[in-house]
Amino acid sequence: MKYAKTSLSLFLALSTLLAACGQSSTPPAASGDAAGQAEAPVEISVMVHFLTQQPMAEDNAVKQAIEKATNSKLKIQWVSSNNYNDKLNVTLASGDLPDLTYIGDPFSSVFRNMAAQGAFWEVGPYIKDYPNLANGIPKTAWELTKMQDGKNYVIPRPRPSEADSFFVLRKDWLDKVGMKVPTTSDELYQVMKAFTEKDPDGNGKADTVGFAANTDSSSTASPYGVLGHIDSMFTGVNGKYKWTNNQMTHIALLPESRKALEFAVKAYQEKLIPADFASLKGTQIRDMFDGGKAGIIIEKAGTMKDHFDKLKNVDPSFKEGDFYPVTNINGYNPKGPGFAGALAISKKVPEAKMKRILKVLDTWMKPEVFAYNTYGLEGVHHTVKDGQKVLNTEKLAADSVADLNQILYVADPYASSTKPSFPKEVNELYAKIQDERAKSSVADLTTGLYSPTLQKAGPELEKKIADLKTKIILGREPMTAWDDLVSKLKTDADLQKISQELTEAYKKRIGQ
Numbered sequence: 001m002k003y004a005k006t007s008l009s010l011f012l013a014l015s016t017l018l019a020a021c022g023q024s025s026t027p028p029a030a031s032g033d034a035a036g037q038a039e040a041p042v043e044i045s046v047m048v049h050f051l052t053q054q055p056m057a058e059d060n061a062v063k064q065a066i067e068k069a070t071n072s073k074l075k076i077q078w079v080s081s082n083n084y085n086d087k088l089n090v091t092l093a094s095g096d097l098p099d100l101t102y103i104g105d106p107f108s109s110v111f112r113n114m115a116a117q118g119a120f121w122e123v124g125p126y127i128k129d130y131p132n133l134a135n136g137i138p139k140t141a142w143e144l145t146k147m148q149d150g151k152n153y154v155i156p157r158p159r160p161s162e163a164d165s166f167f168v169l170r171k172d173w174l175d176k177v178g179m180k181v182p183t184t185s186d187e188l189y190q191v192m193k194a195f196t197e198k199d200p201d202g203n204g205k206a207d208t209v210g211f212a213a214n215t216d217s218s219s220t221a222s223p224y225g226v227l228g229h230i231d232s233m234f235t236g237v238n239g240k241y242k243w244t245n246n247q248m249t250h251i252a253l254l255p256e257s258r259k260a261l262e263f264a265v266k267a268y269q270e271k272l273i274p275a276d277f278a279s280l281k282g283t284q285i286r287d288m289f290d291g292g293k294a295g296i297i298i299e300k301a302g303t304m305k306d307h308f309d310k311l312k313n314v315d316p317s318f319k320e321g322d323f324y325p326v327t328n329i330n331g332y333n334p335k336g337p338g339f340a341g342a343l344a345i346s347k348k349v350p351e352a353k354m355k356r357i358l359k360v361l362d363t364w365m366k367p368e369v370f371a372y373n374t375y376g377l378e379g380v381h382h383t384v385k386d387g388q389k390v391l392n393t394e395k396l397a398a399d400s401v402a403d404l405n406q407i408l409y410v411a412d413p414y415a416s417s418t419k420p421s422f423p424k425e426v427n428e429l430y431a432k433i434q435d436e437r438a439k440s441s442v443a444d445l446t447t448g449l450y451s452p453t454l455q456k457a458g459p460e461l462e463k464k465i466a467d468l469k470t471k472i473i474l475g476r477e478p479m480t481a482w483d484d485l486v487s488k489l490k491t492d493a494d495l496q497k498i499s500q501e502l503t504e505a506y507k508k509r510i511g512q
């Protein structure tokens with residue numbers, strides 16, 4: 001997606017204006033009819049993942065404030081992000097769906113098939129009646145989340161396209177080892193090596209690792225986990241397919257993928273990534289980083305607020321500016337699609353209730369209601385001093401307020417980079433880096449493209465590729481095994497069909 005170019009000065013002015021707006025802890029009143037008879041709250045069952053240690057409590061005061069403002073009662077089933085995909089697949093297979101379900105990958109074969117079979121509401125025709133949903137979610141996101149029949153069965157959860165998850169490093173460690181922010185894969189490797197071998201935490205022990213990396217065998221979309229960013233910085237491709245010679249080609253067939261694998265093998269041999277990377281969950285690599293044992297993590301700059309307090313406990317001298325988002329590596333950084341996951345409404349819900357669910361989401365997107373997601377309650381999660389909100393980040397984290405963003409989110413162009421809790425100079429730095437990233441960011445061109453063969457054979461293919469890479473990194477297979485696989489893939493009937501179908505779908509999209 002493309003955002004209108006926003007100058008840094010305008011962004012900072014808007015940030016100051018928004019921060020200065022007072023927010024009462026009293027929720028906006030729910031609407032009623034002319035006679036003052038309020039409509040009864042609509043009860044909505046929700047299944048969504050959470051990324052924190054503990055999910056938000058049922059009686060959370062911020063949740064209750066949002067319920068009052070939106071005239072709803074949210075029955076939320078929080079599922080850990082570590083096993084959400086498994087839980088979702090079981091739930092979808094059972095047919096016992098909640099009213100509103102978070103769909104991490106709306107292009108999975110399971111969801112596509114269920115949508116085609118009528119398991120979810122087609123919301124496209126109704127969205128025009130809900131201005132915040134229609135205008136607050138980028139048109140690109142609505143377009144890319146259409147199914148093969150051209151219809152919308154999900155409500156995209158908006159995200160800025162720029163400043164997607166990429167390498168974020170410990171700037172204080174970088175200063176201690178006397179190095180600069182890396183811009184090439186060779187420089188990144190040397191930083192990883194220094195973070196591992198030069199005692200950046202100063203405790204006299206060899207107990208740090210350069211890059212908190214893992215693979216994720218539970219993911220059908222990206223079983224190679226965050227190590228996929230190693231592939232991308234060599235291939236320059238966001239995703240699994242590159243548009244080259246007027247066709248879509250799988251990155252495994254590119255010579256740069258072998259170089260990326262060699263990089264990962266060497267990093268493992270020199271202990272620059274965790275020894276148990278193949279079995280680590282996402283929460284575990286975050287714990288490693290938060291515990292001061294890793295110097296690089298794949299994150300968005302804005303999510304650093306979730307790491308700050310924990311690192312501060314480990315090292316009291318740690319500052320917000322000690323996080324540094326890498327601008328690009330080898331001239332590459334990823335551009336997002338304008339959304340991250342989506343919400344689907346079960347077709348078991350009557351049309352009248354479906355409309356009320358849309359109304360709840362539309363109302364929640366109003367600035368005065370969405371402010372609860374960001375600031376919590378006045379006097380509890382923030383105070384107002386000289387017209388400025390002063391956040392109690394520990395209380396916000398303790399009450400898992402940010403979990404609400406997994407259900408509904410309102411994005412501005414800099415939301416992935418900056419946060420109200422960051423000092424002004426840090427927000428200025430992160431916004432500047434985002435503007436620089438925008439000059440080289442690369443989108444995944446296959447987002448939303450439909451290939452029936454990819455739906456059927458893609459997950460197994462990606463797992464086969466990821467599994468072999470992992471075995472080669474661990475030393476259980478030689479590098480020649482990769483060459484053998486690539487040779488087989490060049491004549492693989494499924495991969496050839498996938499390439500053909502994606503090529504046709506992409507040409508149709510761009511009007512060729």
